[in-house]
Amino acid sequence: MLKRSYAGSQYFLSQILEELQDEVFVYATGSLEMVYANKAARDRCEWSLDRISENRIVDSSKFFSERAFLAHVKPLLSGKKDVLRIQVTHEKGPVEITTRLSNTPDGDRVFLSVLRDLSERQRAEQAKMDSFSEISHELRTPLTSIKGSLRLLEAGAIGSLSNEATKVLNIASRNTDRLLSIVNDILDLQKMAAGKVDCKKAPLDLVGFVSDAVAANKGYGDEHDVRLELCTLPDVAMVDANGKRIMQVMANLLSNAIKFSPTNESVTVAISENALNWRVSVRDRGPGIPESARHKLFESFSQLKPEDGVRRKGTGLGLAIAKKIVNMHHGTIGFSSVNGNGTEFFFDLPKKLEAAA
Amino acid sequence: MEKLEKILHVDDDDDIRTIAKMTLELVGQYHVDQFASGPEALEQAQACAPQLFLLDVMMPEMSGEETWRRLSVLPGLEHVPTIFMTAKAETQFSKSLIEQGALAVITKPFDPGELCAQLESVWQGRDA
Numbered sequence: 001m002l003k004r005s006y007a008g009s010q011y012f013l014s015q016i017l018e019e020l021q022d023e024v025f026v027y028a029t030g031s032l033e034m035v036y037a038n039k040a041a042r043d044r045c046e047w048s049l050d051r052i053s054e055n056r057i058v059d060s061s062k063f064f065s066e067r068a069f070l071a072h073v074k075p076l077l078s079g080k081k082d083v084l085r086i087q088v089t090h091e092k093g094p095v096e097i098t099t100r101l102s103n104t105p106d107g108d109r110v111f112l113s114v115l116r117d118l119s120e121r122q123r124a125e126q127a128k129m130d131s132f133s134e135i136s137h138e139l140r141t142p143l144t145s146i147k148g149s150l151r152l153l154e155a156g157a158i159g160s161l162s163n164e165a166t167k168v169l170n171i172a173s174r175n176t177d178r179l180l181s182i183v184n185d186i187l188d189l190q191k192m193a194a195g196k197v198d199c200k201k202a203p204l205d206l207v208g209f210v211s212d213a214v215a216a217n218k219g220y221g222d223e224h225d226v227r228l229e230l231c232t233l234p235d236v237a238m239v240d241a242n243g244k245r246i247m248q249v250m251a252n253l254l255s256n257a258i259k260f261s262p263t264n265e266s267v268t269v270a271i272s273e274n275a276l277n278w279r280v281s282v283r284d285r286g287p288g289i290p291e292s293a294r295h296k297l298f299e300s301f302s303q304l305k306p307e308d309g310v311r312r313k314g315t316g317l318g319l320a321i322a323k324k325i326v327n328m329h330h331g332t333i334g335f336s337s338v339n340g341n342g343t344e345f346f347f348d349l350p351k352k353l354e355a356a357a
Numbered sequence: 358m359e360k361l362e363k364i365l366h367v368d369d370d371d372d373i374r375t376i377a378k379m380t381l382e383l384v385g386q387y388h389v390d391q392f393a394s395g396p397e398a399l400e401q402a403q404a405c406a407p408q409l410f411l412l413d414v415m416m417p418e419m420s421g422e423e424t425w426r427r428l429s430v431l432p433g434l435e436h437v438p439t440i441f442m443t444a445k446a447e448t449q450f451s452k453s454l455i456e457q458g459a460l461a462v463i464t465k466p467f468d469p470g471e472l473c474a475q476l477e478s479v480w481q482g483r484d485a
Contacts, residue, residue, distance in 0.1 A: 137415055144376070144466035145372035145375075151469040151470055152376065
């Protein structure tokens with residue numbers, strides 16, 4: 001039975017440190033001379049434990065740049081940061097290095113760096129992506145034939161159909177599209193989870209952008225007899241964002257608002273601000289979100305059963321995707337809702353800092 | 358400008374070949390020669406004398422990219438442009454095909470109503 005505490009057992013702790021698969025380096029802050037390196041580190045660097053102080057951290061890798069290192073640790077020495085984390089490519093492949101300050105028993109200040117091999121993790125991620133791509137292909141190939149057949153029938157390219165047949169055909173066709181959007185949404189989510197989504201940002205003026213989004217979704221509003229209204233907007237609202245991805249968020253919030261609006265009501269879109277963020281909000285006059293559903297609204301497949309009991313079309317993934325996208329922009333997404341009195345969804349994006357003219 | 362009339366289509370999926378043939382012939386009024394694999398296409402391509410290659414990407418025996426490489430060195434077919442159709446929905450992948458010189462990459466499922474219009478617009482927009 002392991003009853004006694006090992007906290008005081010110096011031998012045990014140093015043995016664990018020695019045998020850790022991560023490489024551990026302890027070295028003087030000024031001279032960068034080695035104080036200690038564990039077995040994994042010594043084996044790779046071909047250092048001996050007895051003569052460890054003959055080496056400097058600079059010798060730990062041929063990719064080591066002393067100048068880059070000194071710049072990297074500046075915030076640590078000035079006390080601005082407690083820990084530094086960096087990913088670099090190394091003799092071993094991709095590695096993550098965390099560095100912090102510590103003290104030796106004699107009171108000397110030392111750096112403590114831990115080097116973790118990421119190649120296994122990257123291989124696993126790659127394998128995961130390959131299997132998504134595989135699944136995507138397996139699902140899309142049959143869908144291509146189904147959708148193609150239905151469209152040819154619908155277009156009358158094969159011959160004319162009775163009214164009843166057309167009705168059934170429309171059902172098949174609508175549901176094929178629905179299945180396809182679910183497949184696309186799942187892939188999108190998985191790619192984002194694996195960090196494999198291209199999210200290049202550029203300066204974006206939310207004012208023009210929001211007007212474009214409203215124009216692009218007007219047709220969907222018309223279908224549901226819902227008007228889209230823009231509130232008075234600021235002159236300009238600059239953020240750093242990926243326009244295509246944020247448009248995906250807008251389209252999702254607008255289509256949700258439209259779906260949940262009573263006919264002949266309007267959905268209002270506004271831009272507001274606080275010190276740090278621009279906020280885009282989309283408000284509907286729908287049934288509101290029941291208390292019980294609020295906590296899981298941004299989870300996958302959490303399409304809610306609204307108070308009015310009317311089911312709306314959707315994949316149940318839209319808000320989960322929207323949240324991921326907003327998070328990738330270091331923003332937040334949220335909502336406020338009053339039962340029976342509509343819902344307001346909003347997302348906040350950090351203001352772009354203007355360079356002084 | 359040369360009018361697009363003859364297309365060589367390669368896809369290993371029987372059903373997709375049927376749909377594509379119907380679409381291209383009924384909607385687009387093109388003449389279509391179809392093959393179920395790269396090697397079959399390579400054997401017959403010169404006799405078909407197509408103006409455009411329409412190639413699936415993921416095929417078991419020989420990939421679409423490999424088929425393209427081999428087709429484009431056949432005498433008389435060196436300048437035939439290529440459009441890929443793929444169910445691989447990765448922008449990175451499409452981008453790399455375009456960089457290698459493909460005319461366009463069409464994502465499956467394609468819409469038969471739009472496929473011919475897409476082909477036509479790519480055809481007219483090509484540099485050659």
